[in-house]
Amino acid sequence: MTEVGVLGELDAPAVRRWCRAGLHQLGRAREEIDALNVYPVPDGDTGTNLFLTLEAASAEVEELFGDHRPDAAAPGLPETIRALAHGALMGARGNSGVILSQLLRGMADQVEAEYRAAVADDTPRASGAVLGSALRRAADEAYEAVARPVEGTMLTVARAAAEGAERASAAAGDITAVVRGAAEAARAALVRTPEQLDVLRRAGVVDAGGRGLCVLFDALVSVVTGERPPRSPHVPVPLRPETDTVLCADTEPAPGFEVIYLLDAPDDAVPALRDRLDRLGDSLVVVGGEGLWNVHVHVDDAGAAVEAGIEAGRPHRIRITHLAVSPAVVGHQHMLAVTGRAIVAVVQGEGLATLFTQAGAHVVEAGPGRAPSTGTLVDAIRATAAREVVLLPNDPDGHAVAAVAAEQAAYAYGIRVQVVPTKAAVQGIAALAVHEPGRRFDQDVVGMTSAAGATRYGALTTATREAWTMAGVCQAGDILGIIDGDIAVIGRDLAATARTVLDRMLAGGGELVTLVTGAHLDPRLADTLLVGARQGRPEVDAVVYDGGQSVYPLLIGVE
Numbered sequence: 001m002t003e004v005g006v007l008g009e010l011d012a013p014a015v016r017r018w019c020r021a022g023l024h025q026l027g028r029a030r031e032e033i034d035a036l037n038v039y040p041v042p043d044g045d046t047g048t049n050l051f052l053t054l055e056a057a058s059a060e061v062e063e064l065f066g067d068h069r070p071d072a073a074a075p076g077l078p079e080t081i082r083a084l085a086h087g088a089l090m091g092a093r094g095n096s097g098v099i100l101s102q103l104l105r106g107m108a109d110q111v112e113a114e115y116r117a118a119v120a121d122d123t124p125r126a127s128g129a130v131l132g133s134a135l136r137r138a139a140d141e142a143y144e145a146v147a148r149p150v151e152g153t154m155l156t157v158a159r160a161a162a163e164g165a166e167r168a169s170a171a172a173g174d175i176t177a178v179v180r181g182a183a184e185a186a187r188a189a190l191v192r193t194p195e196q197l198d199v200l201r202r203a204g205v206v207d208a209g210g211r212g213l214c215v216l217f218d219a220l221v222s223v224v225t226g227e228r229p230p231r232s233p234h235v236p237v238p239l240r241p242e243t244d245t246v247l248c249a250d251t252e253p254a255p256g257f258e259v260i261y262l263l264d265a266p267d268d269a270v271p272a273l274r275d276r277l278d279r280l281g282d283s284l285v286v287v288g289g290e291g292l293w294n295v296h297v298h299v300d301d302a303g304a305a306v307e308a309g310i311e312a313g314r315p316h317r318i319r320i321t322h323l324a325v326s327p328a329v330v331g332h333q334h335m336l337a338v339t340g341r342a343i344v345a346v347v348q349g350e351g352l353a354t355l356f357t358q359a360g361a362h363v364v365e366a367g368p369g370r371a372p373s374t375g376t377l378v379d380a381i382r383a384t385a386a387r388e389v390v391l392l393p394n395d396p397d398g399h400a401v402a403a404v405a406a407e408q409a410a411y412a413y414g415i416r417v418q419v420v421p422t423k424a425a426v427q428g429i430a431a432l433a434v435h436e437p438g439r440r441f442d443q444d445v446v447g448m449t450s451a452a453g454a455t456r457y458g459a460l461t462t463a464t465r466e467a468w469t470m471a472g473v474c475q476a477g478d479i480l481g482i483i484d485g486d487i488a489v490i491g492r493d494l495a496a497t498a499r500t501v502l503d504r505m506l507a508g509g510g511e512l513v514t515l516v517t518g519a520h521l522d523p524r525l526a527d528t529l530l531v532g533a534r535q536g537r538p539e540v541d542a543v544v545y546d547g548g549q550s551v552y553p554l555l556i557g558v559e
Contacts, residue, residue, distance in 0.1 A: 010111065010127045010175070012080040014223060016065060019058040019084065021219040026051045027400020029215045036208035039153065039199050040095060040283045041258070041298065041323050046208035048404055049094030052374060053101060054216075055401070056091020057084050059373060078115055081108040089294050090262065095283050096154060096209040098260070098296040102145045102287035103158055103213075106138030128178035132169040135162040135182060147274060147284035152197030154209030160189030161217060179224045183217040190214055255281045255298040258321040259305040263293040265313025273312040280304055298323065341437050341444070342384035345392040345428055346372055346402075349549035352425055352516065359432045361392070367550070371398060377405035381415055388441045389417045390448060394428040396485060418445045423485060424457035425547065426514045426557025451559075456508070458483045458501045458556035460494060495525055498554055502533055505558045511539055514557035516547035521554060 026033075026047070033047025064075045064083045075083075085108035088101035114130045139159040143149050164185025168177045193207040194200040200207060222228060265273070270286060270293060277284050281299030288294050295315070299305045302320045309315035343361040347353050353363045364372050364380045372380075381389050389409070393402040399421055406417035418441070422428045431448035439447075463478040469487040474480060481489030481501035488504065491497030502513070513533055515526045523546075530542045547555060 010077065010130060012075050012077045015077070015080045015084060016061055017223045018220055019054070019061050021223050022216045023051070023054050023058050024397060024400070025215050025219045025222075026054055026212065027403075029211070030400060030404070033208050033211050033215075036205045036211055038203045038205060039197060039207065040150075043323060045094060046096045047212060048407065049097040050100060050209070050212040051400065051404055052093045053088050053091055053097030055374060057087035057101075057104065060084070060087025060090075078112045081111050084108060089288055089292065092260070092287075092294050092296075094258070094260075095285060095296055095298075096212060098285045098287055098294055099142055099146065099154055099209065100212075101294060102142045102285070103138040105287065105289070106141035107134040109141070110134040110137040126169075126173050126175075128165075128169045128173045128175040131175060131178050131182075132162070132165040135165045138162070142287075145285055145287045147278045147286075148282070150197065152193040152195070152200060153207050154213050156193065156196065157186050157189045157207070157210035157213045161186040161213070176224055179217070179221050183214070183221050186210070186214045186217045255283075255300050256323055257300065257302040257305075258283075258296070258298050258323055259302050259318070260294070260296045261306065261309055261315040261318040263288075263295050263309050263313050263315050264291060265293060265309075266291065269312040273308055276308045276311075277305060280308070340386045341388040341390070341441065342386035343390045343392065343432065343435060344377070344380050344384060345432075346377075346394050346398055347425060347428070348551070349519065349547045351546040351548035353548075355545055355547070356428070356432065359429075360435075361432060366395070366398075371395070372401065374401050374405045374408060377402060378408050378412075381405065381409045381417060382413060387415060389415055390431075390435070390445060391417055391419045392422045392428040392431060393419065394422045394425045396423040399423075416441065420445060420448045420452055422452045424459070424555060424557070425516060425549075426457050426555055427452040427455045429514060429516075429545075430455040430557065430559060454559055455514075456484055456505050456510070456558045458505050458558075459552045460498055460501065460554040460556075461552050463490075494553060495528065498525065498529055498556075499532055502529055502556055502558075505556060506533060506537065506540070510558040511541060512557075512559040513540055513542040514555075514559070515542065515544045516549070516555035516557075517544065518547060518549050518551075518553040518555075520550075525554070 030047035030051050033050065034044045037044050037046040060083045061080060064080060085105040088104045092098045092101040111130060111134050114125050118125045139162045142158055143155055146155065149155050161182040165178045165182040168181025190206050190210045193210055197207065267289065274284065274286055277297045280301060281297050283298040285296045286293055295309060297305055306315060306318060344364060345356045345361040346364045346366050347356050348366050353365055356363050362380060362384050364376060366372055391402050391406060393399050402419045406419050409415045409417050420431050422431055431452040434447050434451045436444055459482045461480050461482065463474040463476055463480050465476050467474055469490065471487050471490045474490045479491045479494050479497040480487050481491065481497045483501060483505060489497055489500050513530065515529065517523060517526055526544045533542065534540055
């Protein structure tokens with residue numbers, strides 16, 4: 001019995017696609033969610049914490065699939081859903097991230113149980129019903145993990161989503177209806193959060209953690225239906241605030257420290273730990289099981305919170321954050337002895353790596369299914385030993401990770417980092433060409449950003465399956481011509497498709513053409529393209545680089 005036969009549309013690749021889509025959408029909404037963050041502590045990091053938590057979960061799923069091991073067997077659903085939950089548990093950040101990890105664990109527990117039962121009795125389960133029950137268990141376990149659950153938070157939104165999924169499952173049973181029911185119920189619950197939590201009403205915002213969950217449910221809808229999520233995610237209109245400040249005179253002072261650690265401890269030691277930590281502070285969440293736990297609490301005595309963990313078992317990965325100190329101050333307390341300015345660039349292919357290195361950039365190599373994590377970029381930023389760093393992601397999907405890495409480097413190490421939003425390597429090349437270390441940092445960033453923005457980017461790749469595109473329906477093996485991120489041309493011949501793409505890009509004007517050849521491209525094609533491009537356009541200059549990238553036989557830039 002195949003996985004799809006067991007649980008309908010739920011299978012391991014679907015979980016993987018949800019991870020990727022969720023991470024992408026959280027990256028887009030991260031700053032908006034951070035701005036909503038006023039509860040339990042107005043420290044403006046809920047979106048970032050959710051992003052980092054899901055990034056850790058997604059990384060474990062990607063590692064399980066092992067794109068770097070092409071001969072490895074594809075993982076099954078139980079292994080994938082368990083990797084998702086375990087990765088989130090190990091990488092959970094902040095109150096919201098810890099709760100998200102427990103929600104994912106609850107989903108994993110239920111899906112895994114349904115899967116094994118379906119295999120045991122050889123009776124397929126309706127995927128819609130399975131998902132509804134998984135969301136219910138996730139919400140229930142998240143409520144149990146929080147010492148003092150508060151309505152009007154992401155817990156409320158999670159429970160509403162479960163109820164919406166169950167109603168849709170009872171009415172139709174179709175998984176499309178179930179995911180839509182969950183997403184719609186979550187959004188409706190989010191709008192009501194200011195009515196349930198006074199601190200939200202006074203600030204005129206909805207709950208930040210709940211908003212993050214809505215983003216993840218919207219991503220799930222996109223995975224199940226194939227519909228592209230809106231570029232600007234739906235945001236409930238904020239209420240009109242009654243005051244200009246969230247903290248009123250009658251608000252109790254918040255604890256001074258956030259303490260988070262992983263804990264190796266037997267299950268029977270956790271109740272006493274919960275009780276002691278609950279007496280020490282608030283915002284207590286303890287999630288996990290089977291000997292591994294993630295502990296989160298806000299306290300005034302951070303040492304006592306860690307000592308409680310030592311009594312229960314072995315705490316590790318201990319993170320203590322002073323809630324009363326701004327990130328800038330904390331960052332300067334840990335500032336490295338650095339000087340000068342540096343460029344960090346993410347590139348694919350040996351040729352491009354050499355090109356960017358020769359231009360003076362510190363290179364972080366990426367590849368198909370091997371995008372650098374936030375931690376990798378932070379390490380690269382630190383390794384420059386510079387006090388000012390310009391970061392070139394060179395990929396639209398890498399912008400969110402780059403932005404988080406920039407904030408983390410500033411927060412923890414006092415390094416000033418600016419992200420130039422390059423969407424392709426050719427834009428990174430254009431940005432590097434105008435880099436001037438001698439001018440002021442802000443001026444240099446503006447100049448590089450302007451050069452990148454003035455460069456149109458295109459690429460050629462091969463379709464791996466039948467799909468709908470903006471240029472029509474493509475079949476496996478078709479040559480796809482991409483212009484500014486959208487598929488604009490579908491062809492059967494690489495050279496002919498490349499000529500069409502370049503002609504369209506030059507139709508809007510341009511003086512410099514940059515061609516970056518891939519690992520397996522005949523170098524004569526680039527020469528042929530340039531001869532054609534110059535016909536009737538004597539003003540066009542050109543440069544060709546051997547990039548060595550694997551996915552795109554040809555990258556094109558027009559300035």
